[in-house]
Amino acid sequence: MKNRKILGSLVAVVAITWVVAFWYEPKLPEQIPTHWNVHGEVDGYMSKPWGVFLLPIISLLSSALLLWLPKIAPKGFKLNQAQKVYEIIILVMAVFYLGIMVLSFEAGMDRAIDMNQWVMVGVGVLFLIIGNYLSKVPKNFFLGIRTPWTLSSDEVWYKTHRLGSWTFILAGILTLVGGLMHWPFWLLTTLIMAGALIPVIYSLVIYHRIEGFDEED
Numbered sequence: 001m002k003n004r005k006i007l008g009s010l011v012a013v014v015a016i017t018w019v020v021a022f023w024y025e026p027k028l029p030e031q032i033p034t035h036w037n038v039h040g041e042v043d044g045y046m047s048k049p050w051g052v053f054l055l056p057i058i059s060l061l062s063s064a065l066l067l068w069l070p071k072i073a074p075k076g077f078k079l080n081q082a083q084k085v086y087e088i089i090i091l092v093m094a095v096f097y098l099g100i101m102v103l104s105f106e107a108g109m110d111r112a113i114d115m116n117q118w119v120m121v122g123v124g125v126l127f128l129i130i131g132n133y134l135s136k137v138p139k140n141f142f143l144g145i146r147t148p149w150t151l152s153s154d155e156v157w158y159k160t161h162r163l164g165s166w167t168f169i170l171a172g173i174l175t176l177v178g179g180l181m182h183w184p185f186w187l188l189t190t191l192i193m194a195g196a197l198i199p200v201i202y203s204l205v206i207y208h209r210i211e212g213f214d215e216e217d
Contacts (some may be wrong), residue, residue: 013094014063017101019054024105025052031114032108033136038185040116042107044182055104058099066090069142077203078140085133086143092129096122106191117179120188124176130131131168145199166197171195 025048028059032051035044067090067141070083099122107113137144139157142149145164176189177183 003084003087006084006091010063010087010091010094011062013054013091013098014060017094017098020098020102021052021056025142027047028052028105028108033104036115038116040114042115051108054074054107055097061095062097062152063090063094064091066142070140073141077094080138082137082140082143082197083137089133089143096126114182116185116188117182120179120185120192122173123192124172125173125180127168127172129172131165131170131172134168135165137161145203146198147203149203149211153207153211155210156203157159159201159206160199163202167195167198 028048028051030048031045032048033042033044033050034046034054035042037043045051067087070078070086100119103113103115103118107115134144139151139154140146141151144157145160147160150160171191171194175188175195178191212215
């Protein structure tokens with residue numbers, strides 16, 4: 001890890017996630033809400049202790065795994081200059097897990113929490129941040145829009161991620177605003193899906209335009 005400040009921040013966020021979980025644990029009921037339907041109603045629960053500590057475990061394990069994966073990247077797919085970007089996104093994901101955990105705990109304590117609204121606000125912020133860095137990511141197996149067509153061509157990777165940066169940012173802004181303004185949940189999920197799927201479809205189209213699909217003799 002070259003970026004010690006980012007690593008230190010990540011360790012701090014994961015540690016805070018565990019501290020917050022232990023702080024909430026005695027205050028929470030035996031059943032913790034873990035899933036909400038499209039109307040914002042709780043339709044899934046998890047018993048203690050898993051309902052309390054599952055997200056801290058996921059945050060810890062996923063952060064450790066993601067930090068380790070680039071070390072085994074094959075030649076030609078190293079992150080190199082994008083290592084810092086990769087680490088920032090891991091940090092943002094850890095903060096996202098922390099936020100979702102606190103919201104679910106507050107909902108479990110019968111607070112008036114519109115979970116769908118705030119989750120969408122968080123996803124909007126997440127898309128904004130990822131979109132801001134997406135065009136800076138070189139071809140690799142761990143970060144970015146990894147389709148068979150982007151991984152097969154440097155030019156397709158570059159063009160796809162340049163478009164993806166804009167679709168992620170636009171979807172993030174609209175989802176953030178829509179979450180705060182209580183737009184319908186189906187509309188917000190459609191925006192997120194469109195922001196993520198448009199670059200995938202574009203990678204196929206641009207690959208066909210650049211490389212073609214002619215079968216080898």
